[in-house]
Amino acid sequence: MDTTQLLKGVLDMAVLAVLREEDGYGYDILRRLREAGLEEVGDASVYGTLRRLFAAGLLTTYVVPSESGPHRKYYSLNAAGRDQLTRSGKLWRSFATTMDSLLDDRGMAA
Amino acid sequence: MTVTEQEITDYVARVRAALADLPTAQRDELTEDLADHLTEVAAEAEGTLLERLGEPETYAAELRAAAGAAPGGGRNLDQRVATAMARVRGRLRTLDTRLGPPLGYATASDFLHLLRPGWWVLRGYLAAMLVTVISTGGSFGLLPRFGGELLAGMIMLIGFVVASIWIGRRSAQLTRWPRSAVQVGSVVLVIFAFAALMQAEDRMRYGDYGYDQTSVDSQYDRVRDVFVYDSEGRLVENARLFDQNGNPIRLGYPDCSEEVYDKPNLRAYPYCPEQAPFVPRAPGAPLPRGSATSPPDPTSTPDPSGTPGPTGTPPPDGTPTAVPPSGTPTPTPTR
Numbered sequence: 001m002d003t004t005q006l007l008k009g010v011l012d013m014a015v016l017a018v019l020r021e022e023d024g025y026g027y028d029i030l031r032r033l034r035e036a037g038l039e040e041v042g043d044a045s046v047y048g049t050l051r052r053l054f055a056a057g058l059l060t061t062y063v064v065p066s067e068s069g070p071h072r073k074y075y076s077l078n079a080a081g082r083d084q085l086t087r088s089g090k091l092w093r094s095f096a097t098t099m100d101s102l103l104d105d106r107g108m109a110a
Numbered sequence: 111m112t113v114t115e116q117e118i119t120d121y122v123a124r125v126r127a128a129l130a131d132l133p134t135a136q137r138d139e140l141t142e143d144l145a146d147h148l149t150e151v152a153a154e155a156e157g158t159l160l161e162r163l164g165e166p167e168t169y170a171a172e173l174r175a176a177a178g179a180a181p182g183g184g185r186n187l188d189q190r191v192a193t194a195m196a197r198v199r200g201r202l203r204t205l206d207t208r209l210g211p212p213l214g215y216a217t218a219s220d221f222l223h224l225l226r227p228g229w230w231v232l233r234g235y236l237a238a239m240l241v242t243v244i245s246t247g248g249s250f251g252l253l254p255r256f257g258g259e260l261l262a263g264m265i266m267l268i269g270f271v272v273a274s275i276w277i278g279r280r281s282a283q284l285t286r287w288p289r290s291a292v293q294v295g296s297v298v299l300v301i302f303a304f305a306a307l308m309q310a311e312d313r314m315r316y317g318d319y320g321y322d323q324t325s326v327d328s329q330y331d332r333v334r335d336v337f338v339y340d341s342e343g344r345l346v347e348n349a350r351l352f353d354q355n356g357n358p359i360r361l362g363y364p365d366c367s368e369e370v371y372d373k374p375n376l377r378a379y380p381y382c383p384e385q386a387p388f389v390p391r392a393p394g395a396p397l398p399r400g401s402a403t404s405p406p407d408p409t410s411t412p413d414p415s416g417t418p419g420p421t422g423t424p425p426p427d428g429t430p431t432a433v434p435p436s437g438t439p440t441p442t443p444t445r
Binding site: 046048051052071 | 139140143144146147150151153154162168170172173174175176177178
């Protein structure tokens with residue numbers, strides 16, 4: 001099992017978490033995820049996740065004109081998105097705790 | 111920025127083609143921002159999109175999975191063809207851009223566009239030649255003829271060239287079916303042109319462009335002299351040859367004696383007896399019993415009326431001179 005497999009289940013949450021601190025456009029979000037340590041995350045995965053979260057009504061978008069480069073579509077967390085992040089965050093912590101104790105019991109160092 | 115608008119458009123087109131099995135609304139929703147997003151990606155980093163993001167089909171599969179859309183396993187033939195077409199189109203566009211600079215133009219198609227009027231003229235000529243071949247039944251040269259008439263052919267040529275240019279200048283305004291008809295017609299003319307070129311190539315290479323070169327007396331034009339042998343293999347000298355009308359048959363030319371040149375009517379064969387292919391033999395000389403090529407040897411010539419030698423025992427057919435000790439009566443041919 002590599003990080004890519006794990007990422008599939010938690011990418012939504014990771015994207016929501018990144019947007020929680022600050023709005024961002026596609027490539028910016030990708031870069032922040034990678035800086036946070038998720039280096040194997042793919043461009044298409046992030047873009048697809050953003051599209052899906054937007055379609056699910058968890059994100060809103062707005063376009064920011066830019067003098068130097070292309071116009072950028074910024075994604076922003078709305079109320080539904082924040083709720084979703086809170087719920088999935090709790091779920092993840094409990095799941096992670098369970099996994100940690102499971103591994104600790106079997107003598108695996110964290 | 112190293113990525114062009116065109117590259118982004120092509121990439122998006124291929125991603126969309128790979129998602130062709132999704133409902134149109136879903137596909138549009140997934141890809142509506144893709145071009146903008148790729149522009150950002152292109153602006154943020156060096157390298158081509160392919161280097162940065164991989165093949166569009168892979169990108170599409172990842173996008174499909176991340177967006178929670180149905181997996182693309184069961185794509186039908188139409189979609190696969192559409193994907194392949196988009197891919198080929200993208201490659202051609204890349205090739206077009208690559209080939210342009212060596213020709214001195216931005217793209218190769220810029221250069222080819224300049225050649226279009228030339229093609230229209232050639233197309234008119236080819237159409238006239240096709241009619242020539244059909245109307246005159248196969249044999250044709252380089253000029254068009256209508257039913258074998260050159261003047262009519264030239265009028266037809268001018269008409270076809272003008273029509274071809276007219277069609278060429280208006281091809282952009284043609285609707286679908288006339289445009290397809292023009293394209294199919296052009297392809298037919300190109301195939302015809304290749305077939306005609308192949309045929310002309312064959313005719314030129316084998317040197318029979320229209321007529322055969324034949325020799326009147328091809329069988330005998332290498333004959334220099336005639337040697338007549340009688341039934342016993344002896345060379346007949348001063349032989350004369352005549353045809354059924356009593357006309358002398360003249361073959362060859364004397365190259366060994368200048369006298370014969372002076373009296374052409376008195377020529378008799380062979381001109382040069384010393385060049386006989388088989389050893390000349392004096393008329394009346396008997397055939398040797400061994401090899402036909404043995405030279406005459408007077409010492410072994412049998413003489414039916416020969417007298418016995420003083421010391422030898424006369425053999426039945428007798429030898430007038432030297433009798434071998436072993437008494438061999440027959441002449442021994444030397445080889």
